[in-house]
Amino acid sequence: MKTLNILILEDDLKTLSIIMDRLFKLEEELFNTSKPLDFSVTVFSTYIQVKDYVNSLEKNNFDLIILDKDCKLGGSFHVLDLNKFNVNNVIAISTNVEYNEEVEKLGVKHVVRKDYMEIDKFGDEFIKKIKELI
Numbered sequence: 595m596k597t598l599n600i601l602i603l604e605d606d607l608k609t610l611s612i613i614m615d616r617l618f619k620l621e622e623e624l625f626n627t628s629k630p631l632d633f634s635v636t637v638f639s640t641y642i643q644v645k646d647y648v649n650s651l652e653k654n655n656f657d658l659i660i661l662d663k664d665c666k667l668g669g670s671f672h673v674l675d676l677n678k679f680n681v682n683n684v685i686a687i688s689t690n691v692e693y694n695e696e697v698e699k700l701g702v703k704h705v706v707r708k709d710y711m712e713i714d715k716f717g718d719e720f721i722k723k724i725k726e727l728i
Contacts, residue, residue, distance in 0.1 A: 595630045598728060601648070601656040603671040604687070605639040605664075612713055613660065616721040631728065641669030649675045658727060659684045661702070663693040676700050685723055687716075 600617070604610055617633050624631045636656070638644055661684055662671050672693070676684070681701035686694045687708045694705045704727070706720045 595632055597632050597634050598657045599634045599655055600636070600658045600660065602635060602637045602660040603644060603648075603665075603674065604637065604660065604662045605666045606662070608710070608713060609662070609687070609708060609716075610637065612717040613720060616717045617724070620721055620724065639665060640667050641665045641671055641673050642667065644671055645673050649673070649678065651678070654679050657683060658724070661686050661697065662708070663688040663690060663696075672697060676702070683727065685720070685727075687720065 602610065602613060604613070614635070617635065621631070621633050638648065656679065659674070659679060661674060663686075665671055676697070682703060684697070684702045685704040685706055686697045686702050687706050688694050689708045689710065691707065694707060698705065704723055706716065706723050708716050
């Protein structure tokens, strides 16, 4: 069985719960297929963790990166060194259109805009995008 390594840069627990729930359901769905796949998920909730840990990795260990913008410390997850990672495997998920456009200018091609008023719809669109990428 192949394992897909996913890095989630998100600090909002509601959003994380939606993402994790959808990933769980997709993993269950993929389990009994001809190409079973499971997920290994790493979550960081502050930009400092991105600066100090993720950006210092010598090797990209992640197949997919889920990238929000703001974190509770008042910083930005956009400190992620996108030159070290394949921007084709990054999904931007900010609620703010301008923040998503900011990373699109850096080469990120996949955006699923988060909407707290329709968080379940976001979850559905998010998992649809994941399916496209795997």
